[in-house]
Amino acid sequence: MSLVHITVFGLVAVLMSASSNSRWRGWGLLTGSVLAVYWLQPATTVRHFDFWLPTIALALTIFVWVATHRKTSFSVRVEISTSLVIAALVLAISFTRYLTIGWHLTQTRPPNALSILVALIGLGLISFLLLWIRQKSQLGLWLLASIILGLFIITKSDPLATWASSLARVWTGQLPELASSTDMSWLGFSYIALRLLHTLRDQTAGRLPALSLREYVTFVIFFPALTAGPIDRAERFVRDLRVARRITAIQAVEGVTRIILGLFKKFVLADSLAMIALNATNALQVKSSLWLWVLLYAYTAQIYLDFSGYTDVAVGIGRLAGFELPENFDRPYLKPNIVAFWNSWHITMAKWFRAYHFNPLTRFLLRRKPKLLPWMVIFLAQISTMVLIGLWHGITWNFLAWGIWHGMGLFIHNRWAAFLKAHSHVLPPSLRSSRAVKAASVLLTFHFVTIGWVWFALPEISLSMNVLGRLFGM
Amino acid sequence: MLRPWPHLLLLAIILVLAACGPSDSPERAVINYIEAMVDADSVRAVNLACTAWEKQARTEAASFETVDARLEGLVCMEGDQVGEFTIVTCQGVIRAMYDGELQDLDLDRRTYQVLLEDGEWRMCGYK
Numbered sequence: 173m174s175l176v177h178i179t180v181f182g183l184v185a186v187l188m189s190a191s192s193n194s195r196w197r198g199w200g201l202l203t204g205s206v207l208a209v210y211w212l213q214p215a216t217t218v219r220h221f222d223f224w225l226p227t228i229a230l231a232l233t234i235f236v237w238v239a240t241h242r243k244t245s246f247s248v249r250v251e252i253s254t255s256l257v258i259a260a261l262v263l264a265i266s267f268t269r270y271l272t273i274g275w276h277l278t279q280t281r282p283p284n285a286l287s288i289l290v291a292l293i294g295l296g297l298i299s300f301l302l303l304w305i306r307q308k309s310q311l312g313l314w315l316l317a318s319i320i321l322g323l324f325i326i327t328k329s330d331p332l333a334t335w336a337s338s339l340a341r342v343w344t345g346q347l348p349e350l351a352s353s354t355d356m357s358w359l360g361f362s363y364i365a366l367r368l369l370h371t372l373r374d375q376t377a378g379r380l381p382a383l384s385l386r387e388y389v390t391f392v393i394f395f396p397a398l399t400a401g402p403i404d405r406a407e408r409f410v411r412d413l414r415v416a417r418r419i420t421a422i423q424a425v426e427g428v429t430r431i432i433l434g435l436f437k438k439f440v441l442a443d444s445l446a447m448i449a450l451n452a453t454n455a456l457q458v459k460s461s462l463w464l465w466v467l468l469y470a471y472t473a474q475i476y477l478d479f480s481g482y483t484d485v486a487v488g489i490g491r492l493a494g495f496e497l498p499e500n501f502d503r504p505y506l507k508p509n510i511v512a513f514w515n516s517w518h519i520t521m522a523k524w525f526r527a528y529h530f531n532p533l534t535r536f537l538l539r540r541k542p543k544l545l546p547w548m549v550i551f552l553a554q555i556s557t558m559v560l561i562g563l564w565h566g567i568t569w570n571f572l573a574w575g576i577w578h579g580m581g582l583f584i585h586n587r588w589a590a591f592l593k594a595h596s597h598v599l600p601p602s603l604r605s606s607r608a609v610k611a612a613s614v615l616l617t618f619h620f621v622t623i624g625w626v627w628f629a630l631p632e633i634s635l636s637m638n639v640l641g642r643l644f645g646m
Numbered sequence: 647m648l649r650p651w652p653h654l655l656l657l658a659i660i661l662v663l664a665a666c667g668p669s670d671s672p673e674r675a676v677i678n679y680i681e682a683m684v685d686a687d688s689v690r691a692v693n694l695a696c697t698a699w700e701k702q703a704r705t706e707a708a709s710f711e712t713v714d715a716r717l718e719g720l721v722c723m724e725g726d727q728v729g730e731f732t733i734v735t736c737q738g739v740i741r742a743m744y745d746g747e748l749q750d751l752d753l754d755r756r757t758y759q760v761l762l763e764d765g766e767w768r769m770c771g772y773k
Contacts, residue, residue: 214689215689217689217692217693217700217704219764272674280690281670281693281766284765344764345697345764346697347697347700347701350700350701350704
């Protein structure tokens with residue numbers, strides 16, 4: 173998101189909250205979110221991808237709603253009107269094709285309206301098919317989950333993304349040999365996918381609240397949280413959406429203050445630190461161990477300020493629109509152990525993986541026969557969860573290594589905590605609560621996380637190993 | 647009951663617009679392309695290029711990545727039709743700083759070939 177995007181979103185949010193009519197507010201937020209998903213999508217070298225990727229995201233959102241929705245107080249006519257409004261918005265965006273470049277909402281000229289109309293009709297037919305399948309079985313849910321996961325994997329894996337790009341280029345009549353993984357840069361899809369998957373899972377577990385199509389689409393592509401989260405839950409989000417209230421002056425000031433804080437953290441502090449933060453180029457240029465630590469500390473600070481800055485902006489804009497979006501960070505570098513770190517870093521993502529992977533896997537492993545030892549269950553659950561979190565960032569060896577690093581950290585902490593519980597004389601509670609031990613714990617945890625960033629920041633395992641060795645003078 | 651008329655009207659508008667020709671012009675396509683090139687924006691340059699020129703568009707935009715350059719007095723005019731191409735001539739200059747030295751690249755030294763591809767005018771090489 174650029175400063176222009178943030179300014180516009182802030183103004184739109186204020187406009188939305190100025191209306192105490194929940195119906196108008198709901199339509200306004202839907203319209204704003206649909207337009208935002210096209211506006212934010214960057215162009216790629218595959219023609220019209222900056223139009224089709226958001227369209228596919230919208231289509232998947234509608235399909236998931238069709239496959240999972242429960243009966244609401246809204247009539248079928250209202251739901252059909254919502255889908256027609258979305259279709260009209262998409263067509264309106266496509267009409268900007270006939271304006272001069274610079275006046276399109278998308279980065280490049282949209283495809284011709286006829287192809288979009290054909291696509292919309294196709295999407296409508298698929299929706300009816302999903303409705304029909306839903307009456308017979310849960311096949312639709314599994315199919316959608318597989319498609320969403322498949323698309324997610326393609327966008328996160330360089331070889332698969334390049335392959336998908338080459339296919340797309342054949343479709344657009346461009347040269348497939350010029351395909352690149354960056355052509356599959358799908359803004360916000362990592363977050364959209366998690367929201368869609370959580371809906372599908374909650375539907376099978378009977379936990380999903382009744383949501384209208386308008387509410388659901390707004391939840392999935394809510395414009396403040398589109399690019400970098402937080403990953404909200406549908407039932408919490410829709411409570412804020414349904415309450416029609418004008419924000420107070422204090423809430424407005426809080427929202428604006430949060431936005432300004434986020435802008436300062438991201439565009440001033442983080443972007444300044446980026447000039448010296450560890451990367452693949454300076455990792456090879458810097459020879460001294462001391463300067464490597466400086467680069468690494470700069471990266472540690474930069475990644476936190478960048479990400480938490482975006483969260484501050486999202487939460488601030490959400491507050492201006494009358495939403496209390498969940499927090500994503502709680503002073504993570506000041507935590508005394510790795511468990512506390514993961515309860516305070518990218519909180520909503522960690523909660524998501526805990527709810528939809530760690531807990532179900534743990535329950536399954538504890539119930540299976542033959543029984544596994546408790547420490548094996550913990551090991552498998554923690555390592556697999558952190559590996560998935562690592563791969564969520566990108567399907568590379570480095571992100572895998574980063575996940576394993578944190579998984580091992582969690583497991584070692586778990587064993588140490590169990591050991592201390594059984595042998596409290598080793599570190600008596602009075603000593604454990606001393607300032608010196610707490611400070612040492614925070615320093616140790618901070619450096620464990622910092623060293624782990626070496627895997628995250630660099631693109632190659634060999635380079636990461638090289639840097640790790642040089643950090644310790646080897 | 648849903649009223650069909652607004653939806654039919656919308657459909658009619660769409661079909662009429664779909665039958666419309668390109669909204670941009672050959673000279674506008676070249677202007678946009680040169681601007682993308684000077685901005686070193688290879689994604690934009692590729693999207694303004696025809697399929698056959700895509701590779702060259704990337705190379706040309708990439709050549710400006712480490713150069714401090716600006717456009718001055720860019721004006722383009724549509725010329726004759728030569729085969730499937732429309733010829734465009736331009737005037738203006740790219741002022742670029744190479745190794746501390748200011749160099750001018752006159753844009754009237756070349757004539758530009760523009761092709762109508764996928765309903766859009768696209769930069770497609772030099773004559």
